[in-house]
Structures are given as C-alpha cells and as structure tokens.
Amino acid sequence: MTEARDVRVGIIGGGLMGRELAAVCGRWDLLVDHPVRPRIVAVADPAPAAREWFSRVDSVSRLTDDWRDLIDDDGMDVLYIAVPHQMHEEIYTAAAAAGRDFLGEKPFGIDLPAAERIVSAIDASDSFVRVSSEFPFYPGAQRAFAYAESGALGDILDVRSGFWHSSDLNRAKPINWKRRVETCGEIGVMGDLGLHVAHVPLRLGWVPSTVYARLDDVVGERPGPDGSPVVCDTWDNALLTCTAHPRTGRDFTMLWETRRIAPGHVNTWFFEAVGMDGGVRFSTRQPTLLHRFAVRDGEQIWEEVQPGNVSAWPVVSGAIFEFGFGDALLQMWASYLAERDGALNGRFGTATPAEALLAHRVFDAALRSGRAGMPESP
Numbered sequence: 224m225t226e227a228r229d230v231r232v233g234i235i236g237g238g239l240m241g242r243e244l245a246a247v248c249g250r251w252d253l254l255v256d257h258p259v260r261p262r263i264v265a266v267a268d269p270a271p272a273a274r275e276w277f278s279r280v281d282s283v284s285r286l287t288d289d290w291r292d293l294i295d296d297d298g299m300d301v302l303y304i305a306v307p308h309q310m311h312e313e314i315y316t317a318a319a320a321a322g323r324d325f326l327g328e329k330p331f332g333i334d335l336p337a338a339e340r341i342v343s344a345i346d347a348s349d350s351f352v353r354v355s356s357e358f359p360f361y362p363g364a365q366r367a368f369a370y371a372e373s374g375a376l377g378d379i380l381d382v383r384s385g386f387w388h389s390s391d392l393n394r395a396k397p398i399n400w401k402r403r404v405e406t407c408g409e410i411g412v413m414g415d416l417g418l419h420v421a422h423v424p425l426r427l428g429w430v431p432s433t434v435y436a437r438l439d440d441v442v443g444e445r446p447g448p449d450g451s452p453v454v455c456d457t458w459d460n461a462l463l464t465c466t467a468h469p470r471t472g473r474d475f476t477m478l479w480e481t482r483r484i485a486p487g488h489v490n491t492w493f494f495e496a497v498g499m500d501g502g503v504r505f506s507t508r509q510p511t512l513l514h515r516f517a518v519r520d521g522e523q524i525w526e527e528v529q530p531g532n533v534s535a536w537p538v539v540s541g542a543i544f545e546f547g548f549g550d551a552l553l554q555m556w557a558s559y560l561a562e563r564d565g566a567l568n569g570r571f572g573t574a575t576p577a578e579a580l581l582a583h584r585v586f587d588a589a590l591r592s593g594r595a596g597m598p599e600s601p
C-alpha cells in the first residue's frame with residue numbers, strides 16, 4: 224500500500240455542497256489505496272454562518288469572505304467552487320486565468336454564452352478542471368454504462384436519462400436562489416439537474432442533433448422572506464425529446480427528463496437504453512439492482528442483476544454494504560483527484576468542461592424549442 228499524498232483543497236462557497244465535501248473528506252479512509260488524500264485548508268464565503276460552520280473542521284486554517292483571496296493564495300492545490308449560478312463565470316474564469324486546478328459545480332455557467340467563455344478560459348490555461356456529476360458513480364450506473372459502451376445493445380432504439388425529485392411539490396416552500404432566473408438561469412431545472420442527465424449519454428457519444436422541448440413552469444410564485452408571494456420564474460420540469468446522433472450507427476430517440484416536481488419521487492436518477500440486441504436499466508430508486516435485456520435461444524429476457532457495492536474505487540467495507548449519495552460523491556472526488564494525479568487508469572472520469580458545454584448547447588436549444596414550439600438544433 225502506498226502512502227497517500229495530501230492535496231490541499233480550498234472551497235469557494237461553503238453552502239450545501241461545500242459542506243458535503245467536508246463530509247467526503249471525513250470519510251476518505253473508506254477508500255482503499257487511493258494515491259492522494261484531500262484536506263480542506265481554506266473556505267471563502269460571504270455568509271458568516273457558512274464560515275462559522277467550517278470553523279469546526281480541524282484542517283481549515285483560513286476563513287475569508289472574499290473568494291479572490293483563495294484564487295491568489297498559493298497554499299492550495301485544488302479549489303472546489305460551489306456557488307450560485309450567476310457567480311460561475313466570474314469565479315471559474317478567474318480560477319482558470321490564475322492557473323488553478325478546480326472542480327466546478329454544474330451547470331458550469333448560468334447560460335450558454337457564460338459556459339462558452341468559461342470553457343475558452345480553461346482551454347487557454349493549464350488548469351485541470353472537471354465538473355461535478357456524481358450519480359454515474361453508483362456501482363449499478365457504472366455497470367449500465369459499461370454494458371452500453373460494450374456494444375452489447377446493438378443498434379440503439381431508445382434512451383431515457385432522467386432525474387426526478389419532488390423538492391418543489393410543496394407550494395409553501397419558500398423561494399430561494401435556485402428558483403429565480405437571475406441567479407439560477409433561464410434554463411431553470413435543466414441548470415439544476417440537466418448535467419446529471421447528460422453526463423452518461425454524452426460520455427457514450429450520444430449527442431443530440433435535434434431537441435423538441437416541453438417546458439413546464441408549474442408553481443409561479445412562492446413565499447418570500449416575509450411570507451408574501453414572490454415570483455418563481457424558472458422552469459420546474461423539462462422533457463427533452465432528442466434525436467441522438469451516435470458515433471456509429473443510425474440516429475435514435477433519446478429523452479432527457481429533469482423534474483423538480485415528480486410526485487412519488489424524492490430523488491430518482493435513472494438511465495435506460497434499449498437496442499436491437501440488448502438493453503440496460505438502472506435507477507437510484509433501486510440502487511442495489513441493475514436490469515439487463517438480451518435475446519437468448521429466441522426468448523426475450525429482462526434479467527435482474529445485483530451488482531453489489533463494487534465501486535470504481537474500492538472501499539474497506541467491500542462489496543456488500545449498500546451504496547448511497549455520499550458514496551457517489553466520495554467516488555466522484557476519488558475519480559477527479561486520481562485523474563488529476565494521472566492515476567485514473569481507465570476508470571470512469573468526472574464530467575469534462577467540454578461535456579458541460581455540450582449540455583448547455585442542448586439546454587439552449589431546448590429554450591428555443593420551448594419558445595418556437597418546434598424542434599431546434601443545439
């Protein structure tokens with residue numbers, strides 16, 4: 224076993240996701256023989272409560288209200304940038320201009336022009352940058368990806384990739400920045416959930432060539448800080464019917480579904496692909512199972528496979544204990560930091576800036592399609 228080298232991490236944005244990273248670092252010993260070990264050494268957040276929360280993390284020696292302090296500080300190897308969407312462009316481009324390696328949160332810019340400028344800045348830099356998308360790291364999702372990638376499906380017929388939750392089912396839930404165009408972006412739910420849905424298809428080379436979108440703004444206002452109604456102007460649900468253009472073979476139909484209001488689903492990420500020779504289905508709703516289709520001896524068989532907790536990065540608890548959201552984040556960070564270290568060794572990599580930009584092109588086409596009522600090209 225090799226001694227893991229420390230990677231000093233600075234967090235810009237110590238909210239929900241910044242805190243999730245603190246939890247990931249706390250569980251790092253779950254990993255067997257990973258080449259590096261992240262330690263959060265600094266946090267930048269203008270909110271005093273966020274800085275106060277991180278004062279409990281022993282490894283943190285610097286708390287600041289100004290994100291520029293961390294961009295200028297050479298005492299960090301990697302930044303994790305997890306801020307509201309209207310801040311992405313300014314902070315990501317500054318990090319790239321300073322040559323900082325970072326994991327940026329999705330959607331990677333509030334809109335397509337912002338994403339284009341961010342990716343240009345990264346392309347012009349030496350920074351190693353990836354984009355957060357953790358669900359494909361579930362063991363069942365890894366198996367589904369590998370099966371689809373193997374060619375076992377034959378000519379693809381239909382693909383569905385979706386993320387459904389019901390966080391907004393309650394009309395009395397107060398407004399927040401994720402429900403306002405100015406801070407979340409006009410793409411709304413696609414900015415929140417879209418990259419999660421796009422990551423696996425794009426990695427398989429299934430790129431939408433046309434998009435027909437059904438966009439739904441279900442709840443038009445929500446209680447503001449004083450309880451009075453405030454406009455809630457982002458799309459709640461988006462159904463994108465795409466023509467997918469694979470690297471080889473014929474075009475096929477692919478649905479990308481992102482819903483903040485999907486009654487009956489608390490947090491369901493799923494991926495399904497069916498072809499002439501095989502099929503595969505995985506959903507976090509049944510995280511221990513994977514379904515596979517094949518034609519054998521003239522019979523059409525959907526079989527249930529228990530992939531076990533065989534994660535890309537092995538863990539001390541072995542293959543038996545069930546996998547959850549925190550494990551997916553741990554695996555994603557293991558992947559990002561190993562890839563940065565040149566040690567990915569063929570494993571599944573974290574979403575790339577190019578994939579985030581492609582996803583933005585699709586979401587932009589979806590907005591145009593929603594306005595025009597007809598298919599649009601990304």
Ligand SMILES: NC(=O)c1ccc[n+]([C@@H]2O[C@H](COP(=O)([O-])OP(=O)(O)OC[C@H]3O[C@@H](n4cnc5c(N)ncnc54)[C@H](O)[C@@H]3O)[C@@H](O)[C@H]2O)c1
Nearest residue numbers: 236237238239240267268269270273290305306328329355
């Ligand atoms: N990968 C995932 O599963 C996942 C889940 C939720 C959110 N996200 C993404 O993470 C990002 C942050 O979302 P969140 O849920 O953590 O939001 P949050 O509101 O919980 O936290 C955002 C934090 O950013 C801070 N902030 C605001 N302006 C800042 C600035 N100028 N400099 C530094 N910090 C600033 C806020 O004070 C807050 O603490 C978004 O891009 C969001 O889409 C990803």
